[in-house]
Amino acid sequence: MLKTFSGRAPSQNEYELRSFIALLNERGVTRYLEVGSRHGDTFHEVMTSLPAGSYGCAVDLPGGLWGKRRTEQTLLAVADDLRAKGYVIDVVLGDSTSQGIIEKIRGLGRFDAALIDGDHTYRGAKADWLNYAPLADLVAFHDIVGQGMAEKVHGNPVEVPRLWAEISAEHDGCVEFVDSDSKMGIGVCTSH
Known part of the structure; x- marks a missing residue:
């Protein structure tokens, strides 16, 4: 089972995350963007x-998960730990769809890979796709499986599966990492 930096239960399926990381290593990724980093556990594991x-x-809302200060503090601790291990890390706190944040991320240059795992509504996930896919060679989404599931805090629908179906139908080079009986999944587009 995955161990997390925060000590919380993992929000990723181990098989799916390890498969995604194997692809990143296969592709020689050394520049990684994560939109929707929450506590930073996935970011830490990937980095x-x-x-x-x-x-x-790592990009996340100010105050972290839905404005809860604890997630921001943990994400900043993840960044400090990674820096101590020899990684070059930026944490950008803000709405990933705001023009100021988009420009800030664009100013950082190209990325080898990006994981979109923030706003799970169709509109929010599509905005992140449109804004950040042009900046990365590989673009991945978390939570590509299922229909009509509701997110835990506000009960909003998780509409990433709908967006993923559209993207993977329109682009060659998309792969899926979905464990048996998983309600999450990671989808990766290697060309767009």
């Missing part, structure tokens, strides 16, 4: 699987 000296940028 520590990349070569030391790799660059990572």
Whole structure:
């Protein structure tokens, strides 16, 4: 089972995350963007699987998960731990769909890979796709499986499966990592 930096239960399926990380390593990823980093557990796991000296940028809402201060503090602790391990890390706190944040991320240059795991509504996830896919060679989404599931805090629908179905139908080079009986899944587009 995955161990998390925060000590919380993992929000990723181990098989799916390990498969995604294997693809990143296969592709020689050294510049990684994560939109929707929450506590930073996935960000930490991915970054520590990349070569030391790799660059990572974690993006999350100010105050962290739905404005709860605890997630921001944990994410900043993740960044400090990664820096101590020899990684180059930026944490960008703000709404990933706001023009100021988009420009800030664009100013950081190209990324080898990006994981979109923030707003799970169709509109929010599509905005992140449109804004950040042009900046990365690989673009991944978390929670590509299922229909009509509701997110835990506000009960909003998780509409990433709908968006993923559209994207994977329109683009060659998309792969899925879905464990048996998983209600999450990671989808990756290697060309767009």
